Amino acid sequence: MKTASDEIPGPPGIDRRTLLRGGAVAGLGALVSASSVFAAPNDAGPGGPEPSADGLMLTKFTDPLRTPPVLRPRDRGGYDELTVRMRTADVTVHSQLPPVRMWTYEGSFPGPTIETVRGRRLRVAWENHLTGNIPVTAVDFGQMGGPMPDPLSNHPGTEGCQEVPGVAGLQPWAVVHLHGMLTGGGNDGWMENLVGPGDVQLSAYPNEQAATALWYHDHTHHVSRFSVYAGLAGLFVIRDEEERALGLPTGRHEVPLVLSDRNFALDGTGALTGRLVHKVEMVGMRLMRALAAPYTLVNGVVWPYLEVEPRWYRFRIVNTANSRIYRLMLLADGRPVPGAFQVIGTDQGLIDKPLAVDGALNLSSGERADVLVDFGAFRGRSLKLVNTMEGVTPGASSTRHDLLEPDVMQFRVADRRPSAHFTPPRTLSAAFRRTAPGDLPHEGAARWVVLAGPGSQNMPELWEMEEVAEAEAQGITFPAAGIVQVKDAEGRVTTLRRTAMRYDDGSAFTVAHEGVEIWKYLNLAASPHPMHIHLAHFQVLSRDNYDVSGFDQAVRGSARPIAHLGAAKLEPHELGEKDIIRVGTAGQIRPGPNGTPGELVTVAVRFPVVGRGVHHCHMLEHEQHMVRPLVVGPAGHQHAGGHHH
Incomplete structure (x- = not known):
């Protein structure tokens, strides 16, 4: 099945925007299940599970990539409307790990992908139904004399750490910022305008900007590092006619990759419990290093795999990690694939023409990239998406750089004849031009x-x-x-x-x-x-x-x-x-x-x-x-x- 934006065909003479509006349903909006949106092919490909780095205990590439459900607004005539509920939920992030208690949007992590159409004004009621104190254990550690060569943040558990005061009792106050939406200050999610359980944040978004992928997340002043870590993040996609006319990969060939990192607690036997642990190193016992957790999640799954066809795919990549910079490379047989990523869009929309990435695709916290990848030359093979560091062999670990486990996910390319149905367009956005x-x-x-x-x-x-x-x-x-x-x-x-x-x-x-x-x-x-x-x-x-x-x-x-x-x-x-x-x-x-x-x-x-x-x-x-x-x-x-x- 295709994505929500292409679920209804656009026959000649009928305005596609009208079709999208007519396709919305009442209630909270049209919520399309994850199994029917961006779904992977069913036939098995190459590759398979692999052990992770020593001490991390979870097997890599055990679970398929999960794609968040798509939430579409309902038509209110002159504008669209949507209700999104924040609620506490137990989320499965790996089949070998107990469910993880999280603060979520609509019970999923990441939250539903909100899909909208350019020019349709949108009003969102962000309802706070969160319960309990924040489901995160915050600890820190450190030693005199500078950073550790193998910091405790590379490993699960809280041994050798001390609890950060004031975090365990944090109550579920929240405020939503739609990152990248060009809306006025009254609707931007001002970080001190909090709503508590039972309350609602009402925001109006003009939605008058180019087709792109934004993301929404909690922006509570002083504690966003804990509330976003608890799970309050999701993708927001804007569609328009210019993008549709390009014939870019859609449906199961358009895949969001929402990147994040997490750490988990251990029980008395040394087994992972699924409790979120926010663990940072204090250099000289006073200076806090940025968070770097050992488990990489893609769309809320730890080290997933994705079965793909030998053809072009479109990936909407967003770095939602607290602080980690992802330097992404695609490896085949352990070697980087030259020019694997063809960038077609940035934070705020399509660029003028596809640009090949030479080396790593560097995404810092909050950045997005819209890329094309061709798996046509890799039929019957598996590839890895890895996080890298300068001076470290791509795919190798570096404990000093908080990179105990460099693998991000695995792609399993089906052994079938490559598809030649798509060629990247030479021109993407006629409206875009570089500032002169x-x-x-x-x-x-x-x-x-x-x-x-x-x-x-x-x-x-x-x-x-x-x-x-x-x-x-x-x-x-x-x-x-x-x-x-x-x-x-x-x-x-x-x-x-x-x-x-x-x-x-x-x-x-x-x-x-x-x-x-x-x-x-x-x-x-x-x-x-x-x-x-x-x-x-x-x-x-x-x-x-x-x-x-x-x-x-x-x-x-x-x-x-x-x-x-x-x-x-x-x-x-x-x-x-x-x-x-x-x-x-x-x-x-x-x-x-x-x-x-x-x-x-x-x-x-x-x-x-x-x-x-x-x-x-x-x-x-x-x-x-x-x-x-x-x-x-x-x-x-x-x-x-x-x-x-």
Whole structure:
């Protein structure tokens, strides 16, 4: 059976949007079961179960990939409507593991894939029916002298750890953010506008954006790292006529791959219990590393397999992990398949033409990629999708890099004649084009955001900056706290002064509705950070390497300018419209406070909606500290009435 978007054929002379609306049913909406959507073929292929890394106990490739059910809204005339219930459920994630208690949307993990049509306004009632305290045991561990070569987070259980205070008693408050939806601040899921059990969050989404895959998740302030880990995440797909006309793979040949990682508790006998464990390492007993759990889940199944035909497939990949960066490669007989991924879309929709990935497909937390893969040359064989690290042989483990088990899933290609019914289109979206110099603003200074790494409180810091006039900069003695100088490729030095750092520092970036701004993200830390802007979408203009050794970590300012080293290459999935971008080297973190080259990522941001939102790091373990408010308002309101009040 085809996907919900293609369930009803579109004969000539009948508007497909009308057909989709007419096909919706009353009640909560049309919920199509997982077995009938994106289903795999029934005939067995090659490959088979394999043992996982020592100590993980679960057998890889035992369970077939499960695809979330599709939930379609009902027609209310001028708009569509949907009710989605958050509820506590026991979810099977592996046949050798007891059911896992989770907080879910509609009882599944991930939640149902909400499928909509562009231009149909959507109203969603997010009902909170959650029960009990959060079903997650939060612990941490650490030792003096730096990170462990084989941290306890590589392994299940809580031995050697201490419980994180205040988590076990967390009650089921929630707020839903539809990540990537261009909607006003009142409907964006403001992280402090919580709803408790029995209450409902009402959100209206314009749905006026290109066909793409978004995702929805909990955004509760201070605790999203635990609530999303508990299971509150799901996929949201927008369809439109441009996408349909391309004839891309559909039905069982269009497969969502929702990536995440988890850890589990052990009982007194050393057996896995299925209880979720959020386990992080404290470096020097104070600095929290980002979460990296040993079990990889795809669509809520630990190390699944998928039976495929020898033909082209479309994969909608989304990284919903708290913090882990997935550097994905497809291996055949243990060797990478060159150009295996053909990127056709990014966070916010289709690009102009397919682009082959050279090396790994790097997706940080929150990023999405729409890719085509051709299994035609692999009939009767099995392949693996693996997570990799720079400097580590693809498919090999690296305990130091939290990669005890690198395998993600297995593909079993049927032994039959390859299908030649599909050829990737040369042109994808006629509406998409890369931002040209003439599209950029020529007035006003760029926004600067500096990612400064751990400060005096051993917490990662996000600094909002302003440019300092050259005359004023000459009077500064360097290094000075909160002052950073940057020398660009032409040798020009820009002096930046910190204006805000903490969430409640008071001031906020205030931007004009329908405006275009240049934002510059400068990473001075050893860790990469995925940066997300609400109420906006953007294109990445450039990625440049910088020498950050001139930054004085103790003083928290630059002793000498942060100097340009050279341009870095943008990856295919970074060339389209986006709402999140990784700033920092993917796949490798070298020791020392300035052990990895810094990066400056420049983006052109557009603000099509108004309201109060935030911009922040999407590593959920950093989100509490690396988040700042953002206000988008009508341009005329900013100066109305003069300055008499």
